[in-house]
Amino acid sequence: MIHGHAxxxxxxxxEISLVxxxxxxxxxxxAVWNQACQQLLDDxxxxxxxxxxxxxxxxxxxxxxxxxxKLDAYPELQVEAAxxxxxxxxxxxxxxxxxxxxxxKVMEATALEQQIKxxxxxxxxxxxxxxxxKKKLILKKQE
Numbered sequence: 001m002i003h004g005h006a007x008x009x010x011x012x013x014x015e016i017s018l019v020x021x022x023x024x025x026x027x028x029x030x031a032v033w034n035q036a037c038q039q040l041l042d043d044x045x046x047x048x049x050x051x052x053x054x055x056x057x058x059x060x061x062x063x064x065x066x067x068x069x070k071l072d073a074y075p076e077l078q079v080e081a082a083x084x085x086x087x088x089x090x091x092x093x094x095x096x097x098x099x100x101x102x103x104x105k106v107m108e109a110t111a112l113e114q115q116i117k118x119x120x121x122x123x124x125x126x127x128x129x130x131x132x133x134k135k136k137l138i139l140k141k142q143e
Contacts, residue, residue: 001126001127001130002127002130002131005119005122005123005126005127008119009119012115012116012119015112015115016112016116019108019109019112022105022108023105023109026101026105029101030098033094033097033098036094037091037094037095040090040091040094041091
């Protein structure tokens with residue numbers, strides 16, 4: 001039993017290293033996604049430059065304003081409207097990809113967490129008591 005438990009450590013250690021590496025790569029991907037999102041948001045700001053004064057000019061303002069801005073109401077902004085719609089679709093796609101990737105990483109990390117918990121539970125509840133019993137038997141024989 002003790003030997004079998006010890007043999008489980010190397011695969012678990014490899015899995016920990018693999019998940020750590022994939023999370024590191026994911027962190028670098030996040031930086032790239034951040035740049036892409038920022039570029040798209042900058043496009044939205046540019047597209048909204050000629051909007052009425054009361055209209056939000058940035059994504060953050062749009063989220064907090066509650067302003068229902070309809071680009072179609074302003075014929076002079078049709079070019080900007082098309083640009084904003086395209087940018088919005090791109091941004092939505094990018095954000096969905098980001099959420100999908102985050103969910104995948106959460107599932108991988110959760111699976112690893114369960115493996116580690118199982119390993120630790122087995123160590124605490126089976127292996128350590130078995131070692132203690134063997135130690136007591138060895139000490140008793142030496143007396």
